[in-house]
Amino acid sequence: MGDLRSAKEKITAAQSTYESIADPEIRIEMQHINGWIDFSLGNLHQAESWYSESLRLAAERDRAFGQSTPIIFWAASIASGVRKAAA
Numbered sequence: 001m002g003d004l005r006s007a008k009e010k011i012t013a014a015q016s017t018y019e020s021i022a023d024p025e026i027r028i029e030m031q032h033i034n035g036w037i038d039f040s041l042g043n044l045h046q047a048e049s050w051y052s053e054s055l056r057l058a059a060e061r062d063r064a065f066g067q068s069t070p071i072i073f074w075a076a077s078i079a080s081g082v083r084k085a086a087a
Contacts, residue, residue, distance in 0.1 A: 008037045024061035028054045044085055 015030045022030070035050035 004037050004040055008034070008041075011037065024057060028057050028061070031057065 011030060011033050015034070018026070018030075031050050031054035035047045035054065038044075038050060039047035
């Protein structure tokens with residue numbers, strides 16, 4: 001668990017540093033990493049929040065580019081599974 005907590009600190013710091021300049025794919029991936037770490041630590045509600053935010057970012061990106069990508073379906077599936085586990 002110590003490595004996950006350290007990873008969480010590092011990804012949170014990177015996210016804070018690069019939030020305004022990162023392209024959508026990197027921002028979405030950071031959300032996924034945070035979600036995975038929180039899920040692994042048993043923080044299910046926080047994990048759901050990260051995955052839901054990644055869905056929002058992916059939908060925003062797809063509207064801007066007029067496309068839909070598989071990442072939306074993948075993130076929606078994970079968010080749904082985490083939501084069920086947290087209930």
